[in-house]
Amino acid sequence: MSAAPLLRLDHLKKSYGALAVTDDVTLDVRAGELHAVIGPNGAGKTTLVHQISGLASPDSGRILFDGDDVTGLTMAERVHRGIARSFQITSVLPAFSALENVALAVQARSGTSFRFLGSAAREADLNTPALAILGRFDLAGRADVPAGLLSYGEKRQLELAIALATEPRLLLLDEPLAGTSHEESARVIETLRGLKGRYGILLIEHDMDAVFALADRISVLVYGRVIATGTAAEIRANPEVRAAYLGEEAA
Amino acid sequence: MPLSLLIVQMLNGLQFGLILFLIAAGLTLVFGVMDFINLAHGVLYMVGAYFAATFIALTDNFLLGLLIALPLALAFGILLEVLVFRKLYERDHLDQVLATFGVIITLNEGAKIIWGASPISIAVPEALSGSVEIMGGIGYPVYRLVIIAAGLLVGLLLYVLVSHTRVGMLVRAGASNAPMVSALGVNIKLLFTFVFGFGAMLAGFAGAMVAPILAVEPGMGDNVLILAFVVIVIGGIGSIRGAFIAALLIGLVDTLGRTLAPFLLMAVLDPAAASQTGRALAPMLIYLLMAATLFIRPAGLFPARR
Amino acid sequence: MTDTTGTTSTGRPVTPPRIRRLAVPVALFAVLAITPWLATFGTESFVLSLVTRAMVLALAAMSLDLLIGYGGLVSFGHAAFLGIGAYAVGIASAHGVDDVFVQFGLAAAAAALFALVTGAISLRTRGVYFIMITLAFGQMLYFLATSLAAYGGDDGMTLAGRSRVFGVGLLEDDRVFYFAVLAILLGFYLLCRTLVASRFGRVLRGARDNAVRMQAIGFQPYRFQLVLYVIAGVIAATAGILLANTSEYVSPASMSWQRSGDLIFMVVLGGAGSLHGAIIGAVVFLLLEEILAGYTEHWHVIFGPLLILSVLYLRGGLTPLLERFAR
Numbered sequence: 044m045s046a047a048p049l050l051r052l053d054h055l056k057k058s059y060g061a062l063a064v065t066d067d068v069t070l071d072v073r074a075g076e077l078h079a080v081i082g083p084n085g086a087g088k089t090t091l092v093h094q095i096s097g098l099a100s101p102d103s104g105r106i107l108f109d110g111d112d113v114t115g116l117t118m119a120e121r122v123h124r125g126i127a128r129s130f131q132i133t134s135v136l137p138a139f140s141a142l143e144n145v146a147l148a149v150q151a152r153s154g155t156s157f158r159f160l161g162s163a164a165r166e167a168d169l170n171t172p173a174l175a176i177l178g179r180f181d182l183a184g185r186a187d188v189p190a191g192l193l194s195y196g197e198k199r200q201l202e203l204a205i206a207l208a209t210e211p212r213l214l215l216l217d218e219p220l221a222g223t224s225h226e227e228s229a230r231v232i233e234t235l236r237g238l239k240g241r242y243g244i245l246l247i248e249h250d251m252d253a254v255f256a257l258a259d260r261i262s263v264l265v266y267g268r269v270i271a272t273g274t275a276a277e278i279r280a281n282p283e284v285r286a287a288y289l290g291e292e293a294a
Numbered sequence: 295m296p297l298s299l300l301i302v303q304m305l306n307g308l309q310f311g312l313i314l315f316l317i318a319a320g321l322t323l324v325f326g327v328m329d330f331i332n333l334a335h336g337v338l339y340m341v342g343a344y345f346a347a348t349f350i351a352l353t354d355n356f357l358l359g360l361l362i363a364l365p366l367a368l369a370f371g372i373l374l375e376v377l378v379f380r381k382l383y384e385r386d387h388l389d390q391v392l393a394t395f396g397v398i399i400t401l402n403e404g405a406k407i408i409w410g411a412s413p414i415s416i417a418v419p420e421a422l423s424g425s426v427e428i429m430g431g432i433g434y435p436v437y438r439l440v441i442i443a444a445g446l447l448v449g450l451l452l453y454v455l456v457s458h459t460r461v462g463m464l465v466r467a468g469a470s471n472a473p474m475v476s477a478l479g480v481n482i483k484l485l486f487t488f489v490f491g492f493g494a495m496l497a498g499f500a501g502a503m504v505a506p507i508l509a510v511e512p513g514m515g516d517n518v519l520i521l522a523f524v525v526i527v528i529g530g531i532g533s534i535r536g537a538f539i540a541a542l543l544i545g546l547v548d549t550l551g552r553t554l555a556p557f558l559l560m561a562v563l564d565p566a567a568a569s570q571t572g573r574a575l576a577p578m579l580i581y582l583l584m585a586a587t588l589f590i591r592p593a594g595l596f597p598a599r600r
Numbered sequence: 601m602t603d604t605t606g607t608t609s610t611g612r613p614v615t616p617p618r619i620r621r622l623a624v625p626v627a628l629f630a631v632l633a634i635t636p637w638l639a640t641f642g643t644e645s646f647v648l649s650l651v652t653r654a655m656v657l658a659l660a661a662m663s664l665d666l667l668i669g670y671g672g673l674v675s676f677g678h679a680a681f682l683g684i685g686a687y688a689v690g691i692a693s694a695h696g697v698d699d700v701f702v703q704f705g706l707a708a709a710a711a712a713l714f715a716l717v718t719g720a721i722s723l724r725t726r727g728v729y730f731i732m733i734t735l736a737f738g739q740m741l742y743f744l745a746t747s748l749a750a751y752g753g754d755d756g757m758t759l760a761g762r763s764r765v766f767g768v769g770l771l772e773d774d775r776v777f778y779f780a781v782l783a784i785l786l787g788f789y790l791l792c793r794t795l796v797a798s799r800f801g802r803v804l805r806g807a808r809d810n811a812v813r814m815q816a817i818g819f820q821p822y823r824f825q826l827v828l829y830v831i832a833g834v835i836a837a838t839a840g841i842l843l844a845n846t847s848e849y850v851s852p853a854s855m856s857w858q859r860s861g862d863l864i865f866m867v868v869l870g871g872a873g874s875l876h877g878a879i880i881g882a883v884v885f886l887l888l889e890e891i892l893a894g895y896t897e898h899w900h901v902i903f904g905p906l907l908i909l910s911v912l913y914l915r916g917g918l919t920p921l922l923e924r925f926a927r
Contacts, residue, residue, distance in 0.1 A: 098812065122818035134813050136806050147806055150799060151818035157827070158799040166799075209817055331728055381912055387728055388674050392868055393911040395861040400904025407898050520739050520857065523732040531728065574747035581740040585721050588733065592724040 055104035066267035082264035127211035137191025148208035196227030311545020312445025320493020326532020336515025342501030356419035371494025413509035532598025658882035663835035669873030672808030677738025683855025685840020690850035715833030756851025871919030
């Protein structure tokens, strides 16, 4: 893989007052690769995702997507370039049905939304692709249920479905397994396995089994700094990582 | 434009700004700490003025009247808090706006019923009714200088309170992140009542001080309230420092604007048209100032919260 | 397929069966349509004038519901647009221009411009700031109106007559005027209904519920909200034109911040996020005002506590209650 990486973070820095939340982070995600970011709580993983997706701005450093500097773009602009994310705390539109949640994401890519007449909820060219996407996540049968009434696991699946509906090239997944039951997490892992290779994925996770099973590369973030990047085997063997995060048992 | 007139207007602007500060300080703290939009804050200013007017007339003594009026205004504010406002802290801003709007309507009408619709005027106390020569034969009312002094003193007091005491630290922390302060074990209800009561007292004090120089009438708090909002928007919610700077800025811009605008316009228009246009445009100056500030800094100059 | 066209002000999804959803607005417009006939059994001109005024304010309140109920934008300066419409009529007719369509063009242009400029600035802020800023801008326009000495200043001005339609004094007849207002209200109601269900409306409703989520799928809520703000302003200005014609009188009082507060109350009382709720709220509000004013000149002192109590205890407004009756 000698092509330019899909995502490259270049000396990213962000501080809240005296606290360096992102401390000179340089890392990259290649097209088709699943790059996991692990680290103890408070390491700044979610803030990192906020900066890549555009919800927060770094104090210095650059974010390069497919060679282009996107550091100054708004979140919506980055979505149109192909960066999509899921949220650590589920963030769907609870009053809208599962179908409408996905259909809205499709709508964002289907011509102008400055259409003032006609019922959007009945547009077949939005609903058909939306239903298809829901199908890939086993949610087709729940299409008409208000998203707020879905089970927790279903909501997590819906989050992924919405992200995929934006037709991204890079997925930023912030702890997709958080709070899921054993069954639900197995399902999510299978879904992620299915996405591998087709998208670049930056995965934040605490579930080590999932990380070691899915990741092509792993970066370890501690106190805002990347202390190691490598394959699962390399990371497991790394003494610094063991000391800071993994401990002896996980090896 | 004679310099002495300019100086008089600058002092007037300063005085107006300090009164605005007294009102805005309580308002910004209540917004900042309790996330509570209190449209009825202007009413507390009105109540302070009415109580002062009533008791000064009753006791025929300015200081005594003031000393009776202030704790009563505070008590009234706390009464309102317990009866109505407390139930609104958990509600969304829309409900708060409407409910406090209801409070204004009720109390404005109540004032009309009790004191009548005509403005009440009370005299400036004898001891403070003279003028002080400030420049080349021009006198400036002593009483207004007293207001300026009182406003600056309170400002200093607030500054010391907020930045150098424990209570002040709690208030600042609360303005920055109230749930966190509560989670740290601070009795947040007590803090809220304290903040609210303090703000009410400041507003009542402002109203009482202003009673001898303005018309005390129902609805006098409404326009001042909206100006106080502009102060907070420009200064940043939750920031006393922001309120101070913004209040002075608005006081000066508004007062000087009204005086200078017709003058400046005379360069291009005839005196009658200049005077009329100036009087029409001058009140808009502070809103233009607000718009300009928000354009550059949508959260105000010194917002307490991110 | 669900057709969620709104939520109640408490955020609960509203998907009642179609019949029940239509029952309230259909009943509402039916009652409004037969009122002139009912009025012949009493003091006709009084009832006609009262209900006309209610419908005019209902139009303004409905446009505010677009902002509050569907956009999640609590504007406390909406009465300014009423004033723009009213003064368009007043100023135009003072200069001999009394054709209603020309007046509408002027009002719409002025309202759109004011909405564009103030909206562009206000919408950069959120929550509490937005409320205060819209209040301030509304106040600014109010002061401007009071300073227009040539057009009555503080006291306002009386019109020589109602606006003319193609040179004809069609609207002078109170009944004709009533039905014209009703038709306009119905027309805008249907327009707003389709607006909120459209692509445009859906983006706004999503942004109201979760602005970050909308950005995360590629929408910039700001642009949509600004366009909505302009639309709502123009509709309210239309109401202003009708207001001036109802009483044949134009004054700054119609655009005071108290008026803006009244409009918000109408929206919330009727039930935000339903459109016809705003109409119901306006009608109830005016009826309440009339009844209370009949008892005492100090009716505000009763009205105020009623307002407070309704906010504290009548969550969701009247529409959900009425929908429960429509079974």
